[in-house]
Amino acid sequence: MTRFFALFALSLSLFGTAMADAERPVLVELFANQNCPACPKAHRTMKQIEAERDDVFILTWTVNYWDYLGEPDPMAMPAAKDRQMAYTDRLSIRAPYTPQSFYDGAKECPGTRKRDIRRNIKTRLDVRDEAAPRLNWDGEVIRVTGKSADTLEIKLVEYLSGDANQTGMVNPVTHVESLGLWMQAEEAFEVSCNGTCAVLLQEQDTGEVIAVKALN
Numbered sequence: 001m002t003r004f005f006a007l008f009a010l011s012l013s014l015f016g017t018a019m020a021d022a023e024r025p026v027l028v029e030l031f032a033n034q035n036c037p038a039c040p041k042a043h044r045t046m047k048q049i050e051a052e053r054d055d056v057f058i059l060t061w062t063v064n065y066w067d068y069l070g071e072p073d074p075m076a077m078p079a080a081k082d083r084q085m086a087y088t089d090r091l092s093i094r095a096p097y098t099p100q101s102f103y104d105g106a107k108e109c110p111g112t113r114k115r116d117i118r119r120n121i122k123t124r125l126d127v128r129d130e131a132a133p134r135l136n137w138d139g140e141v142i143r144v145t146g147k148s149a150d151t152l153e154i155k156l157v158e159y160l161s162g163d164a165n166q167t168g169m170v171n172p173v174t175h176v177e178s179l180g181l182w183m184q185a186e187e188a189f190e191v192s193c194n195g196t197c198a199v200l201l202q203e204q205d206t207g208e209v210i211a212v213k214a215l216n
Helices: 004-022 037-052 078-090 114-126
Strands: 028-030 057-062 102-103 106-108 132-137 141-145 152-159 174-181 188-190 196-202 209-214
Touching: 004 037, 028 037, 028 078, 028 114, 037 057, 037 114, 057 078, 057 152, 057 174, 078 174, 106 114, 132 196, 141 152, 174 188, 188 196
Parallel strands: 028 057
Antiparallel strands: 028 102, 102 106, 132 141, 141 188, 152 174, 152 196, 196 209
8 A cells, every 4th residue: 555655646746857847848849951961861850859848839930041052942931040140159059950859958969860869859858947947828918927137139039830730840930029028027918910920938038938928
């Protein structure tokens, strides 16, 4: 009987951890381009990761610096290249490349290496701080709760999903904008979303991602 209760307690603990991980997913960002030979494999890999886990939220950013190799990628955005370059510089990586993936803006690896992808996700989950600020959505405005020693930026990201996504990519980004800075004030940020959107809470200057919230 003692062993039964011990196993029951362990299962509850693991269930609670899984629920917490699902509520605070790791933001996985893949940077790709249609003229990148290895990118189709990365897209398939990200689809598999998304299908097997509920503790990640994946966005695909299409960069434009490979457009000279073929037809310009219709999904390419200058903002995607700028975001990738900011991560690359901050993490002291020699140069950006595709397919490159980032994890909460704090870890990176090629988007085709499943072992490294899973390792990076686990690393980020292991350092989760339950006291870190959270994003709360009430259907009209987004609010941040919690405390942080840093000023954080709130970004709105629009992406394709469901029937609207015919690209073969996981959640390809179509638009990104800043909603403003959060400095622990009790402030509500209005959100105007034309499609499927998510909100990112991130350190300034494309720093570490603190939280992500899908608004669907």
